[in-house]
Amino acid sequence: xxxxxxxxxxxxxxxxxxxxxxxxxxxxxxxxxxxxxxxxxxxxxxxxxxxxxxxxxxxxxxxxxxxxxxxxxxxxxxxxxxxxxxxxxxxxxxxxxxxxxxxxxxxxxxxxxxxxxxxxxxxxxxxxxxxxxxxxxxxxxxxxxxxxxxxxxxxxxxxxxxxxxxxxxxxxxxxxxxxxxxxxxxxxxxxxxxxxxxxxxxxxxxxxxxxxxxxxxxxxxxxxxxxx
Amino acid sequence: xxxxxxxxxxxxxxxxxxxxxxxxxxxxxxxxxxxxxxxxxxxxxxxxxxxxxxxxxxxxxxxxxxxxxxxxxxxxxxxxxxxxxxxxxxxxxxxxxxxxxxxxxxxxxxxxxxxxxxxxxxxxxxxxxxxxxxxxxxxxxxxxxxxxxxxxxxxxxxxxxxxxxxxxxxxxxxxxxxxxxxxxxxxxxxxxxxxxxxxxxxxxxxxxxxxxxxxxxxxxxxxxxxxx
DNA sequence: ACCTGAACACCGTTCAAGT
DNA sequence: ACCTGAACACCGTTCAAGT
Numbered sequence: 001x002x003x004x005x006x007x008x009x010x011x012x013x014x015x016x017x018x019x020x021x022x023x024x025x026x027x028x029x030x031x032x033x034x035x036x037x038x039x040x041x042x043x044x045x046x047x048x049x050x051x052x053x054x055x056x057x058x059x060x061x062x063x064x065x066x067x068x069x070x071x072x073x074x075x076x077x078x079x080x081x082x083x084x085x086x087x088x089x090x091x092x093x094x095x096x097x098x099x100x101x102x103x104x105x106x107x108x109x110x111x112x113x114x115x116x117x118x119x120x121x122x123x124x125x126x127x128x129x130x131x132x133x134x135x136x137x138x139x140x141x142x143x144x145x146x147x148x149x150x151x152x153x154x155x156x157x158x159x160x161x162x163x164x165x166x167x168x169x170x171x172x173x174x175x176x177x178x179x180x181x182x183x184x185x186x187x188x189x190x191x192x193x194x195x196x197x198x199x200x201x202x203x204x205x206x207x208x209x210x211x212x213x214x215x216x217x218x219x220x221x222x223x224x225x226x227x228x
Numbered sequence: 229x230x231x232x233x234x235x236x237x238x239x240x241x242x243x244x245x246x247x248x249x250x251x252x253x254x255x256x257x258x259x260x261x262x263x264x265x266x267x268x269x270x271x272x273x274x275x276x277x278x279x280x281x282x283x284x285x286x287x288x289x290x291x292x293x294x295x296x297x298x299x300x301x302x303x304x305x306x307x308x309x310x311x312x313x314x315x316x317x318x319x320x321x322x323x324x325x326x327x328x329x330x331x332x333x334x335x336x337x338x339x340x341x342x343x344x345x346x347x348x349x350x351x352x353x354x355x356x357x358x359x360x361x362x363x364x365x366x367x368x369x370x371x372x373x374x375x376x377x378x379x380x381x382x383x384x385x386x387x388x389x390x391x392x393x394x395x396x397x398x399x400x401x402x403x404x405x406x407x408x409x410x411x412x413x414x415x416x417x418x419x420x421x422x423x424x425x426x427x428x429x430x431x432x433x434x435x436x437x438x439x440x441x442x443x444x445x446x447x448x449x450x451x452x453x454x455x456x
Numbered sequence: 457a458c459c460t461g462a463a464c465a466c467c468g469t470t471c472a473a474g475t
Numbered sequence: 476a477c478c479t480g481a482a483c484a485c486c487g488t489t490c491a492a493g494t
Contacts, residue, residue: 008477032468043468045478053468113341116391123422130424144428145435148388149444153377156384160376163344194351196358200372207373216377222451236458260487271487273459281487 015063027107057114065121069097070128087136088221095154095217102158109162146224157213243291255335285342293349297325298356315364316449323382323445330386337390374452
């Protein structure tokens with residue numbers, strides 16, 4: 001087919017195809033050519049819908065964050081729970097929802113880290129967190145950096161976790177990554193120099209990573225809400 | 229020159245060239261071909277020193293983290309400062325050193341996020357943080373996740389900041405990134421729907437980003453050390 | 457052991473041309 | 476407006492061959 005018939009795709013169809021690629025073959029496979037190919041279209045045709053790869057990725061991020069559960073600002077007055085407890089529960093729920101979203105789709109983290117988070121759904125996330133901290137009695141001067149801290153912890157935590165997962169994938173390519181003479185690399189396996197790290201490794205191995213994530217959010221909230 | 233003379237490069241020379249490229253042209257420019265080219269060498273020749281691009285990046289990460297200041301475990305008994313205050317100061321110093329290191333070199337964050345942090349210098353970082361929390365009286369069961377939380381906050385914070393910086397770079401390409409019909413994108417600029425976020429934006433704009441980073445570390449430490 | 461040159465299977469993006 | 480085909484300037488990696 002030379003010029004081809006008018007196919008007229010939806011943005012939603014394109015994004016769905018992109019996510020299928022992301023889930024099936026990872027972030028690297030989400031190329032302009034790859035997405036176009038899976039839609040039976042030329043790379044150039046995709047540029048009719050999105051002016052650049054970056055724009056396509058932005059669209060994907062919004063699509064993903066649309067599924068984020070930010071909860072509601074229910075003032076639980078009737079039950080025995082204090083407002084602060086309700087706020088803690090909501091922030092934790094948001095953080096866990098974010099984690100689930102990014103851990104669930106392979107490559108979603110790289111996607112989200114590939115650019116700034118300033119779309120409407122990212123703002124929805126910020127608004128929910130700000131609302132929570134305001135409800136807990138924080139002034140905006142404290143609530144704004146508190147939101148920043150929660151976002152930083154959540155994204156960093158997910159990033160560290162997903163980087164660790166990559167190790168297992170690399171285990172197949174088991175050749176030594178370094179050969180000689182890199183400064184400081186001679187003692188690559190000298191665990192004895194880091195006794196606490198060695199001990200901690202066994203502790204960490206036993207712990208559920210979700211539990212660790214939650215524990216950190218709780219500690220952060222301890223510090224954040226102490227000023228309410 | 230066909231087969232060429234034996235140049236016999238050092239790993240250090242290669243890494244220096246790679247960092248020059250990183251600083252001058254960003255992470256994307258750190259390609260096997262690019263690094264090889266800047267050394268006056270064929271891409272294939274680079275594979276004699278590093279078996280893959282990933283291995284080269286690992287070498288770069290170690291090279292970078294070697295400059296990390298993790299402080300020392302001085303028990304300040306003489307001065308009026310409590311041990312807990314000394315620990316707070318040390319953790320903060322490490323976090324700031326990490327931030328400075330990654331913010332200083334353009335593209336360093338992408339570099340560090342490109343793979344797991346398990347080299348000797350990454351372990352040196354972990355060991356220093358574990359030591360700090362142990363000194364503050366935390367049991368290893370709490371110290372290990374505390375280290376995890378600090379790392380998560382620090383990396384996440386730096387990641388969010390560097391993603392924001394990219395916005396300014398994109399300002400030149402000022403065409404609209406989305407055209408129509410993306411779900412939820414119609415209200416892309418509808419700031420009125422997020423009143424708190426709008427207010428917070430003016431607050432955040434006034435604040436120094438380093439101050440915000442420090443504030444978050446302090447709050448996290450508040451929560452972490454409350455159990456010592 | 458270290459290096460070259462050619463090749464394979466990819467990238468993002470642009471441009472003239474078709475309907 | 477939507478699409479094609481060809482092209483430009485790139486990727487990481489492999490392989491046979493040279494010294």
